[in-house]
Amino acid sequence: MRDVAVIGIGCTPFGEKWGSSFRDLFVQAGTMALEDAGVAGEEIGAMYVGNMSAGRFIEQEHVGALIADYAGLASDHIASTRVEAACASGGLSFRQAFIAVASGIEDIVVAAGVEKMTDVGTGASVDALAGAADREWEGFVGATFPGLYAMIATDYMNRYPLTREQLAEVAVKNHYNGARNPIAQFSQEITIETVLSSSLVADPLRLFDCSPITDGAAAVVLAPLERAREYTDTPVRVLASAQASDTIALHDRRDISTLDATVAAGKRAFAMAGLSPGDIDLVEVHDCFTIAEICAIEDLGFCRKGEAGRLTAEGVTALGGDLPVNTSGGLKACGHPVGATGIKQVCEVVQQLRGEAGRRQVDGARIGMTHNVGGTGATVAVHILGV
Amino acid sequence: MRDVAVIGIGCTPFGEKWGSSFRDLFVQAGTMALEDAGVAGEEIGAMYVGNMSAGRFIEQEHVGALIADYAGLASDHIASTRVEAACASGGLSFRQAFIAVASGIEDIVVAAGVEKMTDVGTGASVDALAGAADREWEGFVGATFPGLYAMIATDYMNRYPLTREQLAEVAVKNHYNGARNPIAQFSQEITIETVLSSSLVADPLRLFDCSPITDGAAAVVLAPLERAREYTDTPVRVLASAQASDTIALHDRRDISTLDATVAAGKRAFAMAGLSPGDIDLVEVHDCFTIAEICAIEDLGFCRKGEAGRLTAEGVTALGGDLPVNTSGGLKACGHPVGATGIKQVCEVVQQLRGEAGRRQVDGARIGMTHNVGGTGATVAVHILGV
Amino acid sequence: MSVARFWRKIPQRYNLTGTRCATCGRYFFPPRYLCPDCRRAGKIGEHRFSGMGKVVTYTVIRTASEQFEQMTPYVLAIVELDEGPRLTAQLVCSPDEVRIGMRVRPVFRRISADGESGVIHYGTKFAPENP
């Protein structure tokens, strides 16, 4: 097992990109990442592509090969593999790329994520996203994805001190950060009233508690640490890579409000890096819904169960706080092109650790974490990066 | 990089399994593989699942977690990852599992493949399968999957000496083998006349040139070679694992009748194993259509371009021949549950190398190869196994 | 939309037929054919649940997927059956009525109608035990 570094990153602007196709989006992100790394195409040994549901969104499977082809790499016949775990597809793509480099099988590997969601209508995309949960025993009876997280929120708010206003603070904070991120889907700050007056989607979650439907792609280039300086003056080390699973259906979990897969992946990541929560300077967590960020902060060990709402309201997780959470704007404000999200999280942390995050820079950030969830917590990927 | 061995295999019967759901099929194959390996569930460190299109066939994504859950492993929170490359999904799942063990990241890893295809009608499954090729520039204009391989056949027969009868011999041989495989979808031998009198699907390919629509699952258990004897007296070593890509669309290939990704993956595999085609005792090739087997035999280097039809007619690739090809019956007669095929190929080779292949046993088989193709050749996985 | 996929589960969805592991005594609904605790040692048999249980958590779905659009708003809950297993189901009650811990009983209802194929899916919903 060799040490691995991120040597280049690229990310398209996120949003409703009607003019861009699936392959256009990837080419844009991939080109940026290679340019950032100063890597020539022919040096790439393999690619991993995180994508949830191109089969449903654009009727196209086999997107690993598609993307290697449109990246101009077909004649090199590089290995290109699609990895899928719903909303955690990007995180798993990064992990597989990490394993490929760490093992010595490959030197230069691209980890990418893409989702083109706006080629179908809202009803169809809600239905495609429900494929992240248990189609036979959740989707069949009318459970939507926001509905499942809403049931987590109901359970959580019944057992722990979390007010509706504190939950809204998560969205307010993430929009504040998103307004400082040039690639974010939403560039407007919002207030608690914006959230509380938005329409109910699944009680108690309102429209502004939910991440949007987004098109986007992101890519990063990995290399063995010992070769990273050939390409960049600012390599970012991968200190830990961890993955965990849990029951596909929310109703089968040990505890509705604790994502045990987050707990497991978090512990494994800290153990691998030899670090503890106090060592983390910033974290990108999977805030597909506001309640998800609350659970993530706790389940990763940054505070005790039931405390995250208060800490959020106190500004601890804000840009200037002790533990900035979702400086990118998170899934909520930066947008959530499902398969791309896990890679975008890595891009954000790398930008922060390089000191290139502009108006949302966390001063002196040296260690960052990413947390990417599939479904309601059936898959979780956690990575720790450091300089 | 450690040496890796297959220590257990399991495969459901292939066919139209109306009584079994996606998760039922996997549980059946997974249980058989663990029983064969004598491995307890809690020893499993990770799972990889090859699946092409559960999103389209059963509206379910995130099947890595689903399968770990229904295998009873959710409370261990093991890493479970779905890998997709159309019809090569199984081969890539095996490769990722191999990498996980070889790298030392995991000890006991399950590589599985599942496809549940008969839950939708024929039209819908033809359409889902077209997602393996380029949806925008092949499928959009009415290219079906058999149609694309038919264009390979037209080009091939125009340039090389291959008769319609020789092509039919591929199907006849594979049905002969399938009739000797208890899990095969088709247990009847056929004649050249059966093939030539079957209905045209896409000229010159007829119904009996095509692999069927199939439900099925397969699973294998991998372990470091140094620990394999704790579990089995008959470990089978993974001597090589290789993967290659090419353009997603057939029309963009350098040569219509040569699958360059097969050529590349084959060469990489032989180089990794330090072997040459003459060392291979049997090979499972990806005969989604009869013409595909012809191309595969040549592109893997077993003979020169244009010779495979004659060799097939001469019986060289038959059970008693110099190079038995598709002793399982291949995709053609054993069946082709897309994501499971690459793993089933491994199961077949392992059975042969253990000397457990019954009426289709290749005497003294010591080295076998698998060849798994995605789409019309945009992804190819090649593995070499040995005892 | 598939037909076999739904036929296959009719006994389970119409009659709440799940499974039970005779080895450890654990009940499963939705049914499992491999006991996560006993694994291959588990002896799985069928079990028909009474369907009596209580609400663990719930929501009110206001924006639904296409098949359920005309039913909104509807109450969705996780119900814990008295034998232990939990399932996701719709509740036949008003959004104001539902409470965590509320006792419920099973009722047989139309679950959804597939616009394309015209197939109507039936199954079990739950109603307050004491209305």
Next chain:
Amino acid sequence: MSVARFWRKIPQRYNLTGTRCATCGRYFFPPRYLCPDCRRAGKIGEHRFSGMGKVVTYTVIRTASEQFEQMTPYVLAIVELDEGPRLTAQLVCSPDEVRIGMRVRPVFRRISADGESGVIHYGTKFAPENP
């Protein structure tokens, strides 16, 4: 079925508008915005193809997916445009007429009709140059 997905490609499908790499001179249809030979050094511009070309290989589709079922049998071919790139297209000719190497010209036709949405997709097919 998606609408934006098809609108986006109308210029390409109606007018055979592809791309060309000014750096190496290579033509692309279907269009590419990254030249596989020159990669980031490639300067990509649009190019409208005349559509004249020849048949590289072909088949006759007898069993089609749902959207194309009513058109069977139809001739499907890989056509090499005179500028070099190849594409997959239907031929407007009888199954007996098609030959490898046959010269073809472009014709604008209905490609398929989406039963569900009623949307009709148009695009380029090819006919024998000298009928």
